[in-house]
Amino acid sequence: MIPILLCLVFGVLSLLLLVLFIRENFGTKKAPPGPFRFPLVGSLIQIAMIHPTQPYVAFSKMREKYGDIMTIKLGSVDAVVFNSGDVMEEYLTKTEFSDRYCNAWMQERTFHKQLGIIFGKYPDPWQEMRRFSIRTLRDFGYGKRNKMLSVIHDELTDIVYELKTSINENNGIHNFDSCYFTISTLNVLWSMLAGVRYEHRDPKLLRILKVMQEMMESCNFGNSFLLAYPQWKDWFPNWTGMTLQRNCFKEMNGFCQEFIEERRKLGIYKTEPENVVDEFLAEIDAHQHDSDTPYTDQQLIAIMNDLFMTGSESTSQTLGWCILYLIHNPKVQEKLQAEIDSVVPKGTFPVPEHESQLHYVRATLAETHRLGSVAPLLGPRVAGTDTFCGSYFIRKGTYIIANMHGVFRDKKHWKDPENFRPERFLDNGGNFKNDNWLKPFGFGKRACLGEPLASMNLLYYVTILLQNFSFFPAPNESMPSTEPVVGVTNGHQPFRALIKCRS
Numbered sequence: 432m433i434p435i436l437l438c439l440v441f442g443v444l445s446l447l448l449l450v451l452f453i454r455e456n457f458g459t460k461k462a463p464p465g466p467f468r469f470p471l472v473g474s475l476i477q478i479a480m481i482h483p484t485q486p487y488v489a490f491s492k493m494r495e496k497y498g499d500i501m502t503i504k505l506g507s508v509d510a511v512v513f514n515s516g517d518v519m520e521e522y523l524t525k526t527e528f529s530d531r532y533c534n535a536w537m538q539e540r541t542f543h544k545q546l547g548i549i550f551g552k553y554p555d556p557w558q559e560m561r562r563f564s565i566r567t568l569r570d571f572g573y574g575k576r577n578k579m580l581s582v583i584h585d586e587l588t589d590i591v592y593e594l595k596t597s598i599n600e601n602n603g604i605h606n607f608d609s610c611y612f613t614i615s616t617l618n619v620l621w622s623m624l625a626g627v628r629y630e631h632r633d634p635k636l637l638r639i640l641k642v643m644q645e646m647m648e649s650c651n652f653g654n655s656f657l658l659a660y661p662q663w664k665d666w667f668p669n670w671t672g673m674t675l676q677r678n679c680f681k682e683m684n685g686f687c688q689e690f691i692e693e694r695r696k697l698g699i700y701k702t703e704p705e706n707v708v709d710e711f712l713a714e715i716d717a718h719q720h721d722s723d724t725p726y727t728d729q730q731l732i733a734i735m736n737d738l739f740m741t742g743s744e745s746t747s748q749t750l751g752w753c754i755l756y757l758i759h760n761p762k763v764q765e766k767l768q769a770e771i772d773s774v775v776p777k778g779t780f781p782v783p784e785h786e787s788q789l790h791y792v793r794a795t796l797a798e799t800h801r802l803g804s805v806a807p808l809l810g811p812r813v814a815g816t817d818t819f820c821g822s823y824f825i826r827k828g829t830y831i832i833a834n835m836h837g838v839f840r841d842k843k844h845w846k847d848p849e850n851f852r853p854e855r856f857l858d859n860g861g862n863f864k865n866d867n868w869l870k871p872f873g874f875g876k877r878a879c880l881g882e883p884l885a886s887m888n889l890l891y892y893v894t895i896l897l898q899n900f901s902f903f904p905a906p907n908e909s910m911p912s913t914e915p916v917v918g919v920t921n922g923h924q925p926f927r928a929l930i931k932c933r934s
């Protein structure tokens with residue numbers, strides 16, 4: 432009796448798996464091509480076999496066989512990968528692809544709802560929250576060059592002083608951990624958002640940044656278990672990294688909540704709002720009898736959280752990558768310094784008129800964006816309706832992955848993508864020239880909100896750093912690694928450098 436029962440169970444299971452297998456691979460006739468999707472795991476095995484930790488490398492390899500638009504399955508999640516700049520430009524700018532993919536795991540960060548700007552629900556309330564944030568940030572100086580420059584100057588004065596002190600105390604050696612520039616670059620944004628500037632070694636902030644970084648490293652948008660099987664967050668919270676992430680959310684939400692309460696108690700927001708948080712508090716009061724209002728404490732915490740994360744992490748990682756690449760490429764460093772010395776008088780800060788003359792600085796930054804690839808898969812998108820990409824059918828709810836890393840390393844386009852060569856962004860006259868394949872800030876309505884600030888920060892930081900210092904490998908140590916620390920963003924590994932002051 433038992434063997435018959437076993438056979439029956441086995442038979443039914445096999446049949447079920449076969450039906451699933453056929454449905455996955457042959458059911459959707461017009462879907463983009465892609466690797467076999469096995470029941471339960473989908474294409475995760477094939478991705479892991481090509482590159483277990485860097486899913487974007489696997490997507491680029493698969494592109495050779497399946498093309499620029501390809502179907503994959505990540506555990507339980509149906510996904511389509513866009514593998515070329517042209518495809519991203521064509522489709523990520525359309526309304527059908529303007530919402531974010533935001534599953535139960537991603538919603539844990541924002542009170543189990545789709546709140547904030549990064550993951551805000553398209554079109555609303557995302558649209559209103561993004562417009563509100565930009566408008567009020569502008570009221571407090573965002574986008575106004577002189578106001579932003581005065582904060583950047585203060586930050587740079589401190590950074591130069593701190594670096595000089597550090598190298599005096601450590602025989603010229605400085606340790607660039609992944610948070611080195613974080614508080615400094617965050618301050619420029621935070622002064623407008625919250626009217627606050629933090630000490631670069633503020634212990635509370637450093638602790639939050641550390642947990643935030645661990646959180647960012649414990650997940651990615653390409654092949655992490657929590658993405659593929661969101662329900663595992665409650666079944667295996669330790670093993671999947673969920674416990675660590677929950678601690679981070681608690682810490683960051685607590686930090687924002689505390690600040691909001693301080694401002695509320697102060698009450699200035701009612702008469703003379705001093706920053707974006709004050710303006711939002713006034714909106715909360717104004718909408719308190721509206722049950723559908725997006726202006727809530729939770730929404731404000733989510734927005735602060737989004738801007739805290741994006742405003743600090745990506746810019747400081749890009750700066751770190753730039754110094755690392757300069758250590759590996761001393762000739763580029765020399766050219767950079769020659770240009771800076773010829774444009775910006777020694778001992779002075781650059782001013783806006785210098786920006787258009789700093790061609791090699793801009794080319795070096797463009798090349799850093801390309802090779803560092805800080806946002807290797809952009810931000811997760813979703814197909815908001817049943818739709819088509821050319822002749823391929825994309826079902827509503829499909830997770831859309833933009834393989835930006837693949838675009839930045841495309842051999843056909845860049846010829847020698849593995850080399851750090853800023854000259855590729857210069858024309859014959861030595862003037863900076865953009866390349867349509869370099870879109871580090873994304874596409875369409877969901878493109879980066881912070882691009883003007885990030886670009887300005889990067890230009891001024893690199894100019895001042897290279898005006899004052901030269902960076903070399905630490906003596907008697909191996910060259911610092913350029914292998915990324917993979918996570919939601921591609922960070923650089925901590926590295927040690929010998930720094931010399933320039934006379």
Ligand code: HEM
Nearest residue numbers: 549741742745746806810872873874877878879880881885
């Ligand atoms: C080097 C620095 C930065 C890089 C490379 C970068 C890159 C990106 C990318 C690739 C996206 C996703 C775009 C898409 O899905 O098409 C994004 C979104 C975003 N970024 Fe940045 N970013 C940087 C700095 C900043 C800064 C300084 C801020 C803060 C002011 C910021 C705020 C945001 C926000 C709020 C979003 C979400 C936009 C939305 O969904 O509407 N970013 N960023």
